[in-house]
Amino acid sequence: MDILIVGAGIAGLRTLYSLRKDGFDVRVVEASDELGGVWNHNRYPGARCDVESYDYSYSFSPELEQEWTWTERYPRQPEILSYLNHVADRFDLRRDITFNARVASADYDEVGAKWVVAFEDGAAMTCRRLILCLGQLSAPKTPEYPGQELFRGETIVSALWPRRDVDFRGKRVGIIGTGSSGMQMTPVIAETAERVTVFQRTANYSVPAANAPLTADEIRDVKAHYAERREMTRNSPTGLGFQPGKVKTLDVDPDERERVFEAAYNRYGFGFALAYPDILLDPEANAVASDFLRRKIGERVSDPEVRAKLLPVTHGFGTRRPTVDSGYFEAFNRDNVDLADIREAPITEFTETGIRTTEKDYPLDLIIYATGFDALTGALLKPRITGRDGQTLKEKWAQGPITQLGLGTAGFPNLIIVGGPGSPTVLSNVMVSTELQVDWLTELLKTLRDEEIAEIEVTPEAEQAWNAHVAERVSETLYMTADSFYNGGEVKGKPRVFMPYSGGVRHYRRLLEKCAADGYAGFALRKAPLAKTAEVQDAR
Ligand code: NA7
Numbered sequence: 001m002d003i004l005i006v007g008a009g010i011a012g013l014r015t016l017y018s019l020r021k022d023g024f025d026v027r028v029v030e031a032s033d034e035l036g037g038v039w040n041h042n043r044y045p046g047a048r049c050d051v052e053s054y055d056y057s058y059s060f061s062p063e064l065e066q067e068w069t070w071t072e073r074y075p076r077q078p079e080i081l082s083y084l085n086h087v088a089d090r091f092d093l094r095r096d097i098t099f100n101a102r103v104a105s106a107d108y109d110e111v112g113a114k115w116v117v118a119f120e121d122g123a124a125m126t127c128r129r130l131i132l133c134l135g136q137l138s139a140p141k142t143p144e145y146p147g148q149e150l151f152r153g154e155t156i157v158s159a160l161w162p163r164r165d166v167d168f169r170g171k172r173v174g175i176i177g178t179g180s181s182g183m184q185m186t187p188v189i190a191e192t193a194e195r196v197t198v199f200q201r202t203a204n205y206s207v208p209a210a211n212a213p214l215t216a217d218e219i220r221d222v223k224a225h226y227a228e229r230r231e232m233t234r235n236s237p238t239g240l241g242f243q244p245g246k247v248k249t250l251d252v253d254p255d256e257r258e259r260v261f262e263a264a265y266n267r268y269g270f271g272f273a274l275a276y277p278d279i280l281l282d283p284e285a286n287a288v289a290s291d292f293l294r295r296k297i298g299e300r301v302s303d304p305e306v307r308a309k310l311l312p313v314t315h316g317f318g319t320r321r322p323t324v325d326s327g328y329f330e331a332f333n334r335d336n337v338d339l340a341d342i343r344e345a346p347i348t349e350f351t352e353t354g355i356r357t358t359e360k361d362y363p364l365d366l367i368i369y370a371t372g373f374d375a376l377t378g379a380l381l382k383p384r385i386t387g388r389d390g391q392t393l394k395e396k397w398a399q400g401p402i403t404q405l406g407l408g409t410a411g412f413p414n415l416i417i418v419g420g421p422g423s424p425t426v427l428s429n430v431m432v433s434t435e436l437q438v439d440w441l442t443e444l445l446k447t448l449r450d451e452e453i454a455e456i457e458v459t460p461e462a463e464q465a466w467n468a469h470v471a472e473r474v475s476e477t478l479y480m481t482a483d484s485f486y487n488g489g490e491v492k493g494k495p496r497v498f499m500p501y502s503g504g505v506r507h508y509r510r511l512l513e514k515c516a517a518d519g520y521a522g523f524a525l526r527k528a529p530l531a532k533t534a535e536v537q538d539a540r
Contacts, residue, residue, distance in 0.1 A: 001025045003445070004117060004127035008097050009037020011133035011418040011434045013084060014058060017091050018442045024449075027127075028093075029119070031102035035088055037135050039080045043161040044181060044370070046188035047077035050209065050269060050324035051429045054222045055241060056080070058087060059230050059435055066223055074211045074269075074324070105384040106130060108413060110531035113454045115414065129414045129445065129456075132380060136425045139378030141491060142369045143176070147349040151367065158185065158370040168193035172363060174355055176347075177370035178204050180323045185370065187327040190337050197338045197362050199347065199355070203312040205293050206323040207265055207272045237504035239424070239432030240270060244277035249285035261292045269324040279318060280477050286316040293317050300329035309341045315482035321426070375485035376421045376499045377401050387412035400488065400497030402467050404458040404522045405508075405515060407437065413457035413530070416441055421499035422470055426486065428505045436505065440512045444520060455526040462522025474498040 003019055005012050008030035019026040034040050049056050053070035067090075068083060075083075088094050102120045109116055115130040140159035148155075156162065158181040169192050175182050176199040183206060190196045222229060232241045249257065257276075264275040272293075278285040294311045301307040310329060331337050345359035354364035377397060385393040388411045396402070396411060403409050406423025408416055418441070419425045424433040448456055474480060479498060483489025487498045501508055515521050526533070 001027050001125070001127050003027075003129045003131060004029065004115070004125060005131045005133055006103055006117075007037060007133035007135065008032075008035035008099075009039070009133060009135050009138075010084070010430065011135070011438065012037070013087060013093055014060070014435060014438045015131055015133055015418060015441075016093055016096055017060065017087075018438050019445065020093075020096065022442055022446060024445065026096065027125075028097040029101040029103065029117075029125070030097055030099050033099045035094075035097065035099075036081045036084045038138055038159070039077055039084060041138070041161065042159050042181070043077055043163065044156075044158045044185045044368070045166075046184040046186075046326070047161075047181070048184055048209075048211070048326070049075050049077075049080060050180065051240060051431070052269075053079075053214075054226075054229065055233050055239075055429055056431050057083065058431065061091075062226070064090060065226050069219055070214060072211055072213055074209050103383045105386070106415075107386045108388065108415070110388060110413075110529060111535065113414065113529035113532070129416065129448075131416045131418060131441070132420070133418045134379035136376050136379075136419055136430070137373040137485075139374040139382060140369075141371060141374050141378070143371055145347055145350050145355075147351060150352050151350045151354070151364075152352050153354070153365045153367065155367045155369065158182075158368055159373065166366075168366070170194050171365040172354075173197070174199060174362060174364040174367045175370055176367065177372060178202065179321065179370065179372050181372070182370035183323045183325045183328040185368070186337070187331040189368075190331045190334055193336065195336050195338070196331075197340050197355075197364070198332075199340045199342050200309070201342050202314055202320075203310050204320070204323055205290070205312050205317045206297070206325040206328060207269055207293070209269060209324045209326045210267055211326055233429060233432050234436070234509070235506050237274070237506060238270070238427065239429035239505040242268065242271040242274045244274040247276065248278050249276040249282070249288055257288070258292075261289070265292070265296060270322070273318045273322070280479070283316070283478060283481075286318070286478055290317040297329055302333045306332050306339050309339055309344075315484075316478055319478050319482040320484035321486070372485060372490055374491050374494070376425065377494075378491075380417065380420065385412070385415070387415070398495070400495035401499060402463045404462040404466050405512065406466075406501060407441065408456075408458040408523070410458045410460045410463050413455045422466060423501055424503075424505050424508050425500045427500045427502055433505055433508070436509050436512070440516065443516060447520070448525065451525070452527060453525045455524075455529045456520075457524045457526070457530070459522055459524055466522070469503075470501050471498065473501065473503045477502055 002025040005015050005028045008028050012028050016028050053075040104118050104120045106115050106117045114126050114128050117125045168189050172195045173193045174197045178200045233239050264272045279289045345357040347357050349356050355362045381394050401421035403422035406420040418437050488494035488496045
């Protein structure tokens with residue numbers, strides 16, 4: 001076929017819709033037997049999006065916008081999955097998706113200017129252009145401890161949650177990890193489990209979700225002004241609709257600052273980070289915001305010892321992904337919830353009956369790994385992708401990913417990445433940044449079709465310049481002051497390179513527009529494949 005899309009999550013579905021509408025011969029392949037990507041796999045109790053529902057939805061169809069009604073301010077995983085299924089049915093997307101098809105490898109045929117894609121079951125497909133919509137947080141990682149195989153209870157990975165109901169009644173549950181997943185599931189599991197022990201390596205900042213069912217008036221209001229709301233999100237730095245405050249944190253008197261922080265804390269979730277424009281830029285401003293949040297966390301926990309352990313001190317607010325939670329800290333006020341500080345007393349091994357730390361044994365029936373992902377590059381590097389001259393993507397990115405605008409990399413012609421490293425991805429509302437990229441690449445592909453371009457390829461100069469720009473923008477921020485999944489710090493041995501683009505969704509959009517206006521600057525567009533041209537020249 002002409003175009004093969006890998007992955008039927010938010011990005012894959014949207015790409016399929018847009019390309020098919022524009023008459024492309026296109027197919028999606030999906031490893032799972034169901035669509036939805038992370039929302040198909042992350043079915044753990046309490047899984048919820050921390051972007052507001054009406055902003056975490058596609059903007060390409062006004063009819064869809066009016067038809068679909070969200071029930072809560074922050075949508076739960078089952079509702080998001082229903083929404084994505086509704087979109088697939090409403091636009092008849094399923095007929096162009098092949099399920100249960102996991103890509104094992106993709107090899108670029110330089111002479112034919114096409115990709116040969118092989119699947120784990122032995123099947124193969126060829127396509128002219130290959131579009132990877134593999135997600136940013138979709139390759140789960142689980143830590144290794146001595147004795148893991150000895151544990152006689154059950155173990156579950158949060159990002160590979162089983163579809164059956166998991167009954168926690170009468171069970172002693174251990175949760176490893178206190179990112180969004182661990183924080184979201186803890187209060188929910190604590191409601192029915194006999195005992196929950198949270199194994200915390202790093203105390204994390206969180207802002208309460210202020211979640212609630214949406215009222216009929218709120219829904220009517222959003223639907224009546226959806227277009228304006230979309231404009232606001234598209235023109236905000238994060239795609240969440242929040243504009244940063246204008247006055248610097250330390251330029252206001254403390255009472256006024258307290259009032260602003262309090263208002264943002266109680267209502268805006270992630271928007272708290274933009275209460276002042278310099279919270280993620282200036283260490284002193286960040287320290288003031290971090291102090292405020294530590295005070296707030298402290299107010300939510302009654303036991304002084306537990307409280308002290310839950311206060312984040314290793315990093316500044318926002319330098320690692322903060323959480324928007326619903327009752328996480330309050331869960332520790334319950335009699336059946338314990339905190340195991342594994343920074344202070346690390347896990348030494350698993351035993352037949354539970355987890356042993358340097359301090360004590362925790363008897364457990366169920367262990368949940370909420371330990372996150374090999375972020376941004378993990379899923380892209382899982383299949384063996386081989387470009388020009390036999391070079392694999394893994395080899396090419398050995399020192400860290402290098403891209404032009406996050407969309408492609410030199411040496412890998414006709415390969416396009418959606419939500420890739422070098423684009424706003426995890427620093428943005430991915431709905432907004434994904435749609436932005438897909439609209440742009442649809443126009444690009446139309447140009448390639450109209451101009452009969454056999455091969456498009458990022459130039460080495462462009463990707464060098466883009467990576468330098470990504471690095472320069474992040475150097476203006478505090479993001480590199482902590483190890484995080486933004487900068488490879490989440491996986492031992494991973495290159496420590498800041499991967500998402502921190503220049504904001506709006507600015508990124510302008511750069512995409514400029515790239516297109518300049519004739520797709522930074523990409524070489526060839527009517528005949530480079531290899532073929534070279535072959536002809538050799539023959540002459
Ligand atoms: P995160 O945010 O990456 O959190 C992973 C958590 O697991 C974090 O607390 C880690 O501790 C902890 N972790 C990771 N490895 C270990 C080991 N070896 N031992 C103990 N603890 C460990 O992933 P989530 O799934 O919670 O959230 C990911 C995104 O999903 C989130 O940002 C939203 O976009 C939705 P650490 O902090 O590294 O010490």
